[in-house]
Amino acid sequence: MTKKKDIVKLLLQGREVRPCKERGFGKAWANIAVCKYWGKRNEELNIPVTSSLSISLNGHGTETTVTPCSGNDEVSLAGRPIAPASQFGRGVAGFLNMFRPDANTFYRVETTNTIATAAGLASSASGFAALAMAVNDLYDWKLSGRELSIFARLGSGSACRSIFDGFVEWNAGASADGMDSFAEPLSVEWPDLRIGLVRVSTVPKTVSSRTAMKRTRRTSSLYEAWPVKVAHDMMLLKDAIGTGNFELFGQVAESNALAMHATMIGAWPPVLYWLPESVAVMRDIWRARDEGLRVYFTMDAGPNLKLLFLAEDEDAVKKYFPGVDVVTPFVKP
Amino acid sequence: MTKKKDIVKLLLQGREVRPCKERGFGKAWANIAVCKYWGKRNEELNIPVTSSLSISLNGHGTETTVTPCSGNDEVSLAGRPIAPASQFGRGVAGFLNMFRPDANTFYRVETTNTIATAAGLASSASGFAALAMAVNDLYDWKLSGRELSIFARLGSGSACRSIFDGFVEWNAGASADGMDSFAEPLSVEWPDLRIGLVRVSTVPKTVSSRTAMKRTRRTSSLYEAWPVKVAHDMMLLKDAIGTGNFELFGQVAESNALAMHATMIGAWPPVLYWLPESVAVMRDIWRARDEGLRVYFTMDAGPNLKLLFLAEDEDAVKKYFPGVDVVTPFVKP
Numbered sequence: 001m002t003k004k005k006d007i008v009k010l011l012l013q014g015r016e017v018r019p020c021k022e023r024g025f026g027k028a029w030a031n032i033a034v035c036k037y038w039g040k041r042n043e044e045l046n047i048p049v050t051s052s053l054s055i056s057l058n059g060h061g062t063e064t065t066v067t068p069c070s071g072n073d074e075v076s077l078a079g080r081p082i083a084p085a086s087q088f089g090r091g092v093a094g095f096l097n098m099f100r101p102d103a104n105t106f107y108r109v110e111t112t113n114t115i116a117t118a119a120g121l122a123s124s125a126s127g128f129a130a131l132a133m134a135v136n137d138l139y140d141w142k143l144s145g146r147e148l149s150i151f152a153r154l155g156s157g158s159a160c161r162s163i164f165d166g167f168v169e170w171n172a173g174a175s176a177d178g179m180d181s182f183a184e185p186l187s188v189e190w191p192d193l194r195i196g197l198v199r200v201s202t203v204p205k206t207v208s209s210r211t212a213m214k215r216t217r218r219t220s221s222l223y224e225a226w227p228v229k230v231a232h233d234m235m236l237l238k239d240a241i242g243t244g245n246f247e248l249f250g251q252v253a254e255s256n257a258l259a260m261h262a263t264m265i266g267a268w269p270p271v272l273y274w275l276p277e278s279v280a281v282m283r284d285i286w287r288a289r290d291e292g293l294r295v296y297f298t299m300d301a302g303p304n305l306k307l308l309f310l311a312e313d314e315d316a317v318k319k320y321f322p323g324v325d326v327v328t329p330f331v332k333p
Numbered sequence: 334m335t336k337k338k339d340i341v342k343l344l345l346q347g348r349e350v351r352p353c354k355e356r357g358f359g360k361a362w363a364n365i366a367v368c369k370y371w372g373k374r375n376e377e378l379n380i381p382v383t384s385s386l387s388i389s390l391n392g393h394g395t396e397t398t399v400t401p402c403s404g405n406d407e408v409s410l411a412g413r414p415i416a417p418a419s420q421f422g423r424g425v426a427g428f429l430n431m432f433r434p435d436a437n438t439f440y441r442v443e444t445t446n447t448i449a450t451a452a453g454l455a456s457s458a459s460g461f462a463a464l465a466m467a468v469n470d471l472y473d474w475k476l477s478g479r480e481l482s483i484f485a486r487l488g489s490g491s492a493c494r495s496i497f498d499g500f501v502e503w504n505a506g507a508s509a510d511g512m513d514s515f516a517e518p519l520s521v522e523w524p525d526l527r528i529g530l531v532r533v534s535t536v537p538k539t540v541s542s543r544t545a546m547k548r549t550r551r552t553s554s555l556y557e558a559w560p561v562k563v564a565h566d567m568m569l570l571k572d573a574i575g576t577g578n579f580e581l582f583g584q585v586a587e588s589n590a591l592a593m594h595a596t597m598i599g600a601w602p603p604v605l606y607w608l609p610e611s612v613a614v615m616r617d618i619w620r621a622r623d624e625g626l627r628v629y630f631t632m633d634a635g636p637n638l639k640l641l642f643l644a645e646d647e648d649a650v651k652k653y654f655p656g657v658d659v660v661t662p663f664v665k666p
Contacts, residue, residue, distance in 0.1 A: 220592075221558050221561060221562040221565070221592065222555045222558045222559075222562075222592060222595055222596070222599075223558075224557075224558050224561075225554050225555045225556075225557050225558045225599075226555075228554060228557075229554040229555075229599075232554070251601065254603075255599070255601050255603070258598050258599060258603050259553075259554065259555060259598075259599040261598065262555055262595035262596070262598040262599040263555070263595070265591050265592075265594065265595040265598065266555075266558075266562075266588070266591060266592040266595045268584065268588050269619075270587075270588070270591050270619075272612070272615065272616075274612055275612065276609035276610065276612045276613045277609065278612075279605070279607055279608065279609045279611075279612050280609045282605065283605075286602075286603075
């Protein structure tokens, strides 16, 4: 089986793992998928079953510095040390192990999330993208966007999309080593697009998305229909983005997210990320739409909802959803 | 297109539509599907895409009398007249039209539901089964169980299962006219089986199951996986019933119901019968199960849940779900 280390060797193509500066710096945005990444064809290398499509959230993400040090790795988040045994600590160590030149090389990784407080956004995508960028900077590897995307993907699948701004497509790829499974930006902007973050709960989820994906792929009879739906949705979404057809865009994004959750509901044991409050918000959205408001939603592997709407409807959306946190993905905050 | 009337002619095979007594009487139980009926291959004749499997609820159902009268049809429910334009009124009139011998023959249909108060059970299945039986009695047609099942099916699909007691299998059938799409009882009893009715809401649903089925079949990409799952689940359920394997029985029934709801969630516009409270009860059930209680659930096209458990766990189940209404499907109440 191909290991992550082997892929990094392929990516580096003889480049050296020797610091060119005191510390490397990286910065990346969180991203929200409108066509979801759900299911891996290679668990070790985070190679997805299908392509996916996301929007990077300009200004909301992660900044990371990487400094070689001695003794042991030191990871901190917003200035607070992270336990090596925690999920985050192990994730970072695993990433560093992919290129660590010898057993005596350690790193100080200092991470700060610039994600809007109370946003309820996943930080693993921007986190691993920023880390990949910081390492690339430290060693002055000058990896291309594609190469950086693959590098980040080895840390966390969706991180490969956070390497780029705006609309980003992650091509599933077909090769066994995943060297053709990288993200690329679409050359379209949609300045009026707004994303509203509705936070229902901050309680950590009891089933990780990694576990949920695996269980869904293995036990949900509905999963077989997922790749077919994604292929269709990708086409429709790119069409909607290209022509600025917001209704089509919102409809396909919402339908895609619901279908992803439906495949989990069909797994055994069932995976339901929805809380009672999630259903209440969904019903509010549908009622608002019945009343003429152009608002749709997407949801990731968690209980929170992300509204999709246009700038002109921002006031109306805020009236319906007083606690909403509005992000402008194409306009720097 | 074959009409319901044509099927009734086939069923009657020359029998006459002439009263043999003053009034006909019929009585049938509500049924709860552990493998759901979801999707019709013939909308007019209520012929399903897949087979299904249910449990009739001994003692909880409908009693109906049919009396020829003049002037116009008169339908009453628990002594109260039903408006001809209501859904129920139109349903009954449509059923009567299938065999009404001439335009001057009318019927008085008096219906009483013996379903446990606050049960939240659908009454259309037992209603049309009892009506079919009452008409068969009035005209002394002496239809066989299979024929009665087909007759009731023309009123409401799942009514074909309410013709029989205990476990009942509805064979989807393959013929265009549905003459091989009837229910049959399984020759197995499970006296210890208990069904717990948890009522979350009595508000009438905004989308009828007929509409929801149609929309799901037409727009949900996940629906294509449904018939495959049903074929598998039917096999497992019959195995579980035959061997008295309650865990397998409960697991497959719950998984089947969730998958049915998942296909609707994947429809457009999405069909979500769950209320926030439905999700809260699901989570309670999963927590109870995590704590060792052998309890599973099934759900129909509505927000209410039906618990599945064994007699020995009844006290424990009542502690977890204080409002539960317990039905003994194999023991007369």
